[in-house]
Amino acid sequence: MNSAVRDIIILSPIGDIDSAVIESLGRNLGRRFGLATETVVLLNNLDFALDTGRNQYHSTPILSELAGRAPARAVKVLGITRVDLFIPILTHVYGEAQLGGRACIVSTYRLHPDAVAPTITSNERLIKESVHELGHTFKLRHCPDRSCIMHYCRRIEDVDHKSNRFCRHCRVLIDDELKRAGLKEPK
Numbered sequence: 001m002n003s004a005v006r007d008i009i010i011l012s013p014i015g016d017i018d019s020a021v022i023e024s025l026g027r028n029l030g031r032r033f034g035l036a037t038e039t040v041v042l043l044n045n046l047d048f049a050l051d052t053g054r055n056q057y058h059s060t061p062i063l064s065e066l067a068g069r070a071p072a073r074a075v076k077v078l079g080i081t082r083v084d085l086f087i088p089i090l091t092h093v094y095g096e097a098q099l100g101g102r103a104c105i106v107s108t109y110r111l112h113p114d115a116v117a118p119t120i121t122s123n124e125r126l127i128k129e130s131v132h133e134l135g136h137t138f139k140l141r142h143c144p145d146r147s148c149i150m151h152y153c154r155r156i157e158d159v160d161h162k163s164n165r166f167c168r169h170c171r172v173l174i175d176d177e178l179k180r181a182g183l184k185e186p187k
Contacts, residue, residue, distance in 0.1 A: 007183055009035050009134070010074040012042040012066060014081040017108075021123060022080065028127045033134065033174075034184060035075065042069040046083060059085040059096040059105055067103035075183060076137050078130055079105035094129045094153065097136035104133035110156065125159050135170070138177040143170050 011026055026037035043065055049057045062079060070077040085093050085107045094111065097104035111125040128149055135150050143150035146158075148167035153159045166174055178184035 007035055007075050008073055009033065009037045010042070010070055010077040011037055011039045012077055012079045013039065014041075014043045014046060014062075014079050015083070017080050017082065021108075021126065024123055025080070025127060025130055029078070029130060029134065032131055034178070038074075040071065042066055042077065043079065046081065051086070054086060056084045056086040056092065057081075059087060059093060059107075062105055063096060063098050063101075063103045066105065067098065067101060070102055074102070075181070076134055077103045078134060079103070080126075080130075081105065081107050082109055083107060084109045094125075094159065095133040097133040099136050099141070100139040101137055104130075104137050106130050106133055111159070124164070125156070128159055128162065128164050129153075131164065135166070135174060138174055138181075140166075140170055140173055140177075143167055145169070 009029055011022055013022055022039055026039065030037045046057050046062060049061045051058055066077050066079045087093055087096060092110060095104060095106035106126060106129045108122055108126055111122045131149050140150050142152040145151060145167040146161060147163045148170055149162055149165055150170045151162045175184060
């Protein structure tokens with residue numbers, strides 16, 4: 001993609017992420033947010049975030065690194081990794097975002113297909129969680145509507161249950177935020 005393009009979402013694979021997965025994610029996120037996407041590797045190694053006692057990676061310091069390394073043309077940056085993420089108060093997270101900030105991250109580690117929902121693909125789950133985390137960067141909070149993509153998910157079944165769309169209320173909030181940021185034309 002042309003590096004002169006502004007107002008883009010940077011997709012930043014960290015580690016070995018299938019290029020077809022990144023391409024699919026880019027298409028979906030581009031349509032959902034009405035912004036161009038570009039793939040740029042910003043981090044090669046997450047050892048700085050490894051908690052050896054838990055054998056997991058603390059996602060918050062990763063967000064700081066991603067935000068600090070994001071090119072000026074990036075409105076948002078989404079890190080995609082395969083490692084197991086956590087924040088100290090939870091056993092694991094599917095992703096984390098800077099609320100109203102620039103960076104978010106998702107992990108495929110716990111999003112793989114399973115016996116609970118064998119027809120749901122890890123790619124579908126990754127798209128849902130990516131939209132969810134990007135929603136947080138646009139100031140959206142968790143939604144009480146269980147079918148809304150912004151609903152908080154404790155278990156993989158929760159991810160599968162929610163739709164891949166914003167509820168009407170969250171759609172208004174995201175549209176307003178995109179307009180406020182000059183990323184969407186007012187109607």
